Amino acid sequence: MIRLIALFVMLALPASAEEIVLGLSRDQVSITATFEGSEILIFGAIKRDGPVQAEGDLGVIVTVAGPDEPVTVRKKDRRFGIWVNSASVDVDVAPTFYAVATNRPLSEILTFTEDLNTRISTARAIRSVGATVDSAQNFTEALIRIREQQGLYQTLPTGVSVVEDTLFRTLIPLPANLTEGDYKAEIYLTRGREIVDFYVTDIPVQKVGLERWLYNLAHDNPFLYGLMSLSIAIAAGWGASAAFSVFRR
Secondary structure (H helix, E strand, O other): OOOHHHHHHHHHOOOOOEEEEEEEOOOOEEEOOOOOOEEEEEEEEEEEOOOOOOOOOEEEEEEEEOOEEEEEEEEEEEEOOEEEEEEEEEEEEEEOOEEEEEOOOHHHHOOHHHHHHHOOOHHHHOEOOOOOHHHHHHHHHHHHHHHHHOOOEEEEOOOEEEEOOOEEEEEEEEOOOOOOEEEEEEEEEEEOOEEEEEEEEEEEEEEOOHHHHHHHHHHHOHHHHHHHHHHHHHHHHHHHHHHHHHHHO
16 A cells, blocks of 8 residues: 555655665565465665764664455444344455564654554554544454454564664565455665655565466356356266265165
């Protein structure tokens, strides 16, 4: 997710004496039938015009975000011995995947105001426009907790290693249940908890091979896809029945 506010903030800053030079271990992720997860190595260096004169400790923040989607989060309560939906909140924007890796805890290298403007932390990346503040916070925390258990949301407070304030690297794990789409890798460089440079790049995540063909068929020609699925089900049922009859003999 490209954050327009972050871009405006960066444009308003003076030219930085420190700039990010980035590299990726792969420029796309392919999802196949045997895909069981993967990982992306993000590495780079900090280019400087001269000796470091900036005050404050160096911070490196790496985020990887999947496509945004609206989500309805429901709360269940036990009533009359059964669990029922008692309340819900419509989350307007929630990334399908979100990882935040830093060289130190985020609060130590980024101010509250900067996080509010750039929406780097996981809770800030999720937005519920129509909900009240209290309900939005509670349901956002529930959504984060559920997706953390699924490996879709990750917070890695020491996931970025920095060597001599110049070289940095991080390894972002990707679970098997990834959503297809364009992912965004964003890197922030901070000094004294203020952002001094920003870099963004795309990482396409796509189905390939038979998975891609079936996906396109289901969306482009659902009638044919339904007939094919029905034929396969009938053939499988007939085959199982025939095999069972042979076995009984």
